[in-house]
Amino acid sequence: xxxxxxxxxxxxxxxxxxxxxxxxxxxxxxxxxxxxxxxxxxxxxxxxxxxxxxxxxxxxxxxxxxxxxxxxxxxxxxxxxxxxxxxxxxxxxxxxxxxxxxxxxxxxxxxxxxxxxxxxxxxxxxxxxxxxxxxxxxxxxxxxxxxxxxxxxxxxxxxxxxxxxxxxxxxxxxxxxxxxxxxxxxxxxxxxxxxx
Amino acid sequence: xxxxxxxxxxxxxxxxxxxxxxxxxxxxxxxxxxxxxxxxxxxxxxxxxxxxxxxxxxxxxxxxxxxxxxxxxxxxxxxxxxxxxxxxxxxxxxxxxxxxxxxxxxxxxxxxxxxxxxxxxxxxxxxxxxxxxxxxxxxxxxxxxxxxxxxxxxxxxxxxxxxxxxxxxxxxxxxxxxxxx
Numbered sequence: 453x454x455x456x457x458x459x460x461x462x463x464x465x466x467x468x469x470x471x472x473x474x475x476x477x478x479x480x481x482x483x484x485x486x487x488x489x490x491x492x493x494x495x496x497x498x499x500x501x502x503x504x505x506x507x508x509x510x511x512x513x514x515x516x517x518x519x520x521x522x523x524x525x526x527x528x529x530x531x532x533x534x535x536x537x538x539x540x541x542x543x544x545x546x547x548x549x550x551x552x553x554x555x556x557x558x559x560x561x562x563x564x565x566x567x568x569x570x571x572x573x574x575x576x577x578x579x580x581x582x583x584x585x586x587x588x589x590x591x592x593x594x595x596x597x598x599x600x601x602x603x604x605x606x607x608x609x610x611x612x613x614x615x616x617x618x619x620x621x622x623x624x625x626x627x628x629x630x631x632x633x634x635x636x637x638x639x640x641x642x643x644x645x646x647x648x
Numbered sequence: 649x650x651x652x653x654x655x656x657x658x659x660x661x662x663x664x665x666x667x668x669x670x671x672x673x674x675x676x677x678x679x680x681x682x683x684x685x686x687x688x689x690x691x692x693x694x695x696x697x698x699x700x701x702x703x704x705x706x707x708x709x710x711x712x713x714x715x716x717x718x719x720x721x722x723x724x725x726x727x728x729x730x731x732x733x734x735x736x737x738x739x740x741x742x743x744x745x746x747x748x749x750x751x752x753x754x755x756x757x758x759x760x761x762x763x764x765x766x767x768x769x770x771x772x773x774x775x776x777x778x779x780x781x782x783x784x785x786x787x788x789x790x791x792x793x794x795x796x797x798x799x800x801x802x803x804x805x806x807x808x809x810x811x812x813x814x815x816x817x818x819x820x821x822x823x824x825x826x827x828x829x
Contacts, residue, residue, distance in 0.1 A: 517673045
């Protein structure tokens with residue numbers, strides 16, 4: 453006789469079988485002593501586990517938990533953080549002040565872009581290519597390579613309205629660096645903790 | 649346990665009310681501690697990990713549906729924390745002697761002592777299982793989770809959970825037979 457499977461035993465004990473299967477299992481149990489014995493042992497285990505009492509906790513953990521919670525300072529939303537707010541305001545002011553400089557620079561760039569001539573490449577004609585291929589077959593190294601002719605003119609580069617060596621430039625670079633650093637620090641600090 | 653009170657405390661705690669969370673800890677600490685104690689067999693470790701579980705729960709409140717009861721969720725957290733600790737430390741089994749007597753049942757002193765000894769042996773038998781078997785017994789028998797829920801909690805395939813559960817039960821049943829002999 454085929455005995456009950458692990459799955460059938462499990463699900464019978466956990467009362468997870470559908471009515472028909474349960475009936476079949478019970479019919480089998482009535483006639484199979486080996487399976488009946490196994491079920492009885494497992495049922496005894498279920499009873500023992502159900503009767504296992506809870507043990508009382510020796511210390512109240514509430515204060516300990518609350519103390520730990522207060523250490524986990526809640527990080528406010530990004531826009532509510534003073535450092536982030538200050539950074540945004542400062543960046544906005546910086547942007548306002550840089551508008552005249554940027555606009556004058558932009559005019560130069562527009563002018564400069566009009567002067568650019570793109571490189572022209574002299575490509576060989578089909579006849580030249582055939583001739584070169586024939587030379588290659590005949591192994592005439594002096595006519596082996598055809599180097600396309602390149603020609604382009606270097607436009608005058610735009611100049612900054614302020615000197616790169618000026619104190620103002622240094623101040624601007626420093627401010628931008630500081631704001632960049634603060635911004636990154638602020639973002640990293642706001643990263644949520646790894647949850648469980 | 650008052651379900652409505654539990655839910656309103658949970659909602660308050662989720663909004664950052666620490667006093668409400670304190671009340672929840674008081675309400676559920678014993679149940680959560682018992683999970684840890686069955687899994688670890690050591691009172692001190694169980695208390696530490698219970699505390700840790702509540703802390704994790706507090707930090708992860710944004711992931712929790714506050715309409716659901718809190719206790720099963722914290723119990724799952726503590727079960728996983730225990731499994732992690734067992735994997736990390738592989739502690740030797742320890743069931744302290746002199747556990748305080750259980751609160752329920754008050755038979756005569758002799759019967760009480762026999763029952764206590766039997767309970768201690770059952771706990772020891774659970775602790776003698778490998779962590780994976782111990783976890784399925786804990787989740788199925790003490791936390792009443794379905795096979796699917798166990799599989800989800802332990803991140804294991806359903807078939808593995810079923811076979812682990814069967815083997816764990818068989819082993820425990822055999823140990824129980826020895827205890828009763």
